[in-house]
Amino acid sequence: xxxxxxxxxxxxxxxxxxxxxxxxxxxxxxxxxxxxxxxxxxxxxxxxxxxxxxxxxxxxxxxxxxxx
Numbered sequence: 001x002x003x004x005x006x007x008x009x010x011x012x013x014x015x016x017x018x019x020x021x022x023x024x025x026x027x028x029x030x031x032x033x034x035x036x037x038x039x040x041x042x043x044x045x046x047x048x049x050x051x052x053x054x055x056x057x058x059x060x061x062x063x064x065x066x067x068x
Contacts, residue, residue: 034065052067
């Protein structure tokens with residue numbers, strides 16, 4: 001059990017170092033990455049416009065998700 005916890009800590013450290021060294025993500029890229037995740041979870045219409053995701057639900061609710 002202890003070995004598993006140590007491995008987990010080492011794995012997290014490696015993941016953190018990799019994340020720190022990743023290239024910068026553009027706002028538009030992040031919205032495009034989020035869109036399919038939100039589409040899988042909700043039913044409605046979804047339209048990307050630059051750094052914004054327009055979300056419309058069939059009950060009339062509308063939202064704009066904006067990445068700053």
